[in-house]
Amino acid sequence: MKVAIKVKNLLKAVNICSRLVSSRNSLEVLGNILIETEKNILKLSSTNLDLAITTKLGAKVEKEGKISIPARLLSELIGSISEDTLQLIADDSNLTLKGNGIHSRINGVSASEFPTLPKLSNTKSINFSSDEIKSNFEKVIASVSIDESRPVLAGVFFSIKSGEMVLAGTDSYRLSEIKSKCASKEEISCIIPVRTISEVLRLISTEEVKDIEIKIGESEISFVVGESQLISQLTEGKYPEYQKIIPETTTTTIECEKEKLVEAVKVSSVFARESSHGIALNVLKDELTIDAQTSDVGENTIKLPVKKNGKDASININAKYITDILSVVNDKTVVIGINDKLDPLLIKPKSKDGTEIHIIMPLRS
């Protein structure tokens, strides 16, 4: 292999790939980045066997070839040199980097040892605006479980049916669901691991592209974001039938200013020190009272005006869950729906007309 390349392009590609590489591998080659030529471009890939990333960059290819190089070494080296362009020369086991003043040789591992990236079979392909998919993903991952012992809940439910896309995330104590129109005629229902989504979100911010393409196969998914492509396994299993817990109507519905509510919950959480972070929401006439107390800390009451429909109500809830959700809700006014003390609490942005809803299960005390 013999290639000439801009250092800043190479650095960006190496940074994208290094994120997946862990040094704790029993198999040495998994700590490496695969560098290969493909006609007139250079391709870098890395994998942790849950995910794989491939990114392409323009280069002047004089001689084709490929090699795998330790990721950390490569990113440290490229990150510290001040050359403008570099020449990469590789045989089966070494990579030589030549610049104006620099000349380094890195021991690599033959590319044939590097895992072949899975080929997607029977794929369905859909295009999305990257802004939209990014904001939707960010909203649902707030509720996704971080506990990996139940892979199904550590994933985002993704479905497309009759022109509607549904995304949902839950850790079984709270739930977020976003619906949006989708031009695609495909029918899809799958669970995407949340770690994959986080990587996609990072890729979207790095690549700054308007559209992304999602390809879904039988048990794998791929995101094409600009020059990069991410491949991941889909989570096997059945997503909980969460739809039935979303209340159709609520006996108490209040509207309030989001910022005021955020502030009130924040103040209350100072006093919600127990492990449940419990605070009590009491709706009385046109006022929402939030009470919080911890026996060895003290107690607090805070009131804010609300617009109420229905009857008075009260419910105990984990303050942290509310703050998490309010931090992703993007609206001046939020609507909160309450039924019984033990029924799910509903939070939605007023302007979204039910296409974005969040549910929190109450505390039983």
Next chain:
Amino acid sequence: MDNQLQTVWGSVLGELEIVLSEANFQTWLKGTELTGLDGGKAIIYVPNIFTRQWIQDKYHTEILDAIRKIDPNINNVEYTTKKADAKGGSEQPKSRPDDNSIRMPIQKARQKYSNPNSEQSSIESYGEFRPNEKYKFNNFITGSSNKLAFSAAQLVSEKPGEMYNPLFLYGPAGVGKTHLLWAISNEIHARDPKMKILYSTSEEFINTFLSAIRKGEKFSNKYRSADVLLIDDMQFIAGKERTQEEFFHTFNALHQYNKQIVLCSDRPPKEIPTLEERLRSRFEWGMVADIQPPDFETRVAILMNKANTNSIDLGMDVAEFIATHIDNNIRELEGALTKVVAHSRLHGQPIDINTAQEVLGMYIQKTQVKVNAKTVLQKTADYYEISYNDITGTKRSREVVVPRQIAMFIMREELDMSFPRIAKSLGGKDHTTIMHGVNKISTQMARDSVMSQDIQSIKKLLVGQ
């Protein structure tokens, strides 16, 4: 995994292990399984798509050759990331051997953080039946003490709403009422997952009802929409008139549509005090079956079964020893076994009679705290809310005489006191009075389960001091 498949795959892996480097073998082949060997095709489960691709590209020929050495008819190998017949729809964590060890502590820490307080209710349990895997029919040990209840429960679970409706089970604490209730729920759920099963304690029922009243709402028809309603500890409904009224309507609504109702209590319907007559008669409509404390053989069988399911090497002699010393309550029985096992593990001793004696020695002593005549009299008086002077005095009214005789009975039974000594402790009565009293209680107790419950409760008070 099928044993034969496991053997085949074991020998294939054995061959590959020699050819491949340790790291390669660990990364790519750990966690793979042979899940099918049929019609000339071998199906191999691989934990993820990356492994699938790699094995397909790199080791396919080796694997095919190795399998063909064992079964020459195989000419194709398929790799899949789906465990087709795995239980519960392959909701299995992907196992990658090497970083599991690293992930575990992180996972634990995460769980700690993400697993909220017990007060937090969860989406999955909301309004939905969740099978309690622990309690099934096949791990319920039957004996003469519970045969009737067991068969009735089985019939009910096979044909809910058709056979015995309602089924009313009663018996003292820790004999398996709740076990049967859950077993019925599980069985019905397994047969038809669409059945709406509602398991509740009467306390929950009362609370739901009260909170509805307090808020001036209509009582939610959550209970009335059930296909199968199971209520534990029904005796607590006694005395709660409005709850009884509401339950009466719920009961009628369900019964009318042949929805199965199963109720549990610590005593039969006719002995639940202040239970409305119309409810009492309804409870007796179907089948009333009692569960008595297990007899010795059943107790031994329970211990052996528990040991078996937990792979504990329990000798018959030890099981018999424990069963002799712990009677009438299965919870205590299983607790005693757990203690013996824990003790033997902790001290590296075998599970034998000596260990059991050592452990249960403490246990038995603990349940038999020193009780003297005075405490018996005091506790009995307290229990019946009369004064100490009344119980030891000479008043002949019924409210005083019965407790007095019960105290005599307990002193005789538990403290093994002679009749004259009991007489002395009661302020110098004649010892024949005592004999009469003790006899009266022991005959009446057999007929009157309220009284026997009372006596049990007083005994508990004595121990609990």
